[in-house]
Amino acid sequence: MTTSEPSSGPVGNKVPRTERGRQTLRKLLDAAAIEFGEKGFHEASIIGITGRAKTALGTFYTYFDSKDEIFRALVTDLSDRVRSTVGAALTGRADGGALETEREALAAFLRFAGEHKEIYRIIDEAEFVDPASYRSHYESTARRIFERLQAGGRSGELRTDLQEAHAWAIMGMNVFLGLRYSIWSEELPADQVAEVARSILKDGITRPSS
Amino acid sequence: MTTSEPSSGPVGNKVPRTERGRQTLRKLLDAAAIEFGEKGFHEASIIGITGRAKTALGTFYTYFDSKDEIFRALVTDLSDRVRSTVGAALTGRADGGALETEREALAAFLRFAGEHKEIYRIIDEAEFVDPASYRSHYESTARRIFERLQAGGRSGELRTDLQEAHAWAIMGMNVFLGLRYSIWSEELPADQVAEVARSILKDGITRPSS
Structure with missing residues (x-):
């Protein structure tokens, strides 16, 4: 998984047109993730972000008008990166x-x-700082899961009566398993945690009838 | 479900000894839920809470030393009320x-x-204002679910290899189904949403083999 490539889509008001500009924007967003992740939105500062990014203050304002704006751009960026990371993991495999x-x-x-532990704090704080981004992150994630469930229904593997609510249930499992086993502790490896969720989706939690 | 009874256990530093004192504490906590739910922690004020509770400012300080302290007490109170509400619903039914x-x-x-929509905002904000309460709320909720899963294993209905991670997965389903269908919209009734989760836990989401 590469984490250094620029986010897809424009972030902020000013989209960089050069590779150098894209790298600077990436540095600012990565620095913002650390600054907001460590300090929270209210304590974080633009100076803190440019200090971490080793860019001039003027450079910040080339891309963003305010702390609010880079926070909003960061939520969109993290949401995009979750989507592209998961997407890459899925396309890389045989079906x-x-x-x-x-x-x-x-x-x-x-x-x-696990590699970007600040993501929980930042997305969760968006509920207060930027509610529209918070909602959009979860609505778009649930939509992607629901589309995969519908594809599984068409292929014959999954039930054909699955609803949007099933996608929200699966997303909730994933979010809380991540909170518990990627953020708060790493006592179970990702593959083992994912297997727990898979086993629930396969057969539920009832004892198999013998 | 009664919502007017005092929370179990002490909240704040000063536990009221009289029925009148318990009622005043309850009024302050209910007012705090509305104040924090509407304004968020940072914008909320003690004056706003006592104004809503129709109590004197001095009365507030009989029970709490600060805005932080009543917020912490409120998170514990809401967590307790979720527990007692769910507990009452379970004991009231034939098994x-x-x-x-x-x-x-x-x-x-x-x-x-659905009846206390402020609960999401308050518990979620605890991640930033009072991380220990936030963590404790979810850890204790997961523990109760896990105990029920173990009881189901002993009774023969559930798999006997269920782990703590299964409880976190179920809690996550519940939290996100609540966010989507109790807070953001109520387009599906609670019973129907709960049935979606039950069906996943019963058989998973795969197509039944005929």
Whole structure:
């Protein structure tokens, strides 16, 4: 998984047109992730971000008008990177079916969260600082899961009566397994955690009838 | 479900010894839930809380030393009320088995969240204002779910290899189904949402083999 490539799509008001500009924007966003992740939105400062990014203050304002704006751009950037990281993990594999897809999507997310622990704090703080981005992150994530569930229904592997609520249930499992096993402790490896979720989606939690 | 009874256990430093004192404490906590829920921690004020509770400022300081302290007490109070509300819903029913218990626990939680929509914002803000309470809320909730899963294993209904991670997965499903269907919209009734979760726990999401 590469974490140094620029986020897809424009962030902030001013989209860089050169490779050098894209690198500077990336440095600012990476620095903002550390600054907001460590200090929280209210204590974080633009000076703190440019200090970490080793850029001039004027450079910051080439890309963003305010602390609010880079925070909003960062939430979009993290949301995009979760999507592209999970997407890359799924396209890189032979098609093992719908359940295997969900298992692999969760494992990729858990690894990403473990390597970018600040993501929880930043997305969670968006509920207060930028509610529209918070909602959009979860709505778009649930939509992608639901599309995969519908594909699994069409292929015959999954039930055909799965609803949007099933996607929200799966997303919730994933988010809380990440909180517990990627952020708060890493006592279980990502693959083992993802296997727990897969086993629930495969057979539920009831004892198999013999 | 009664919401006017005092929370179990002491909240704040000063536990009221009289019924009148308990009622005043309850009024302050209910007012705090509205104040913090509407304004968020930073914008909320002690004056705003006592104004809503129609109590004197001096009365506030009989029970709490600061805004931080009543916020912490409120998180504990909400966590306790979720527990007692779910507990009451479970004891009030004939034992329909482990899956029915999880379904009913979720339905009771969804109804509580729908009637106290501020709970999400307050518990979520605890991640920033009072991280220990935030963590304790989820750890104790997961522990209760895990104990129910173990009881279901002993009774023969559930798999006996269920781990703590299964409880976190179930809690995550419940939290996100609540966010989507009790807070953001109520387009699906609580019973129907709880049935989605029950069906996942019963058979997973795969197509039944015919």
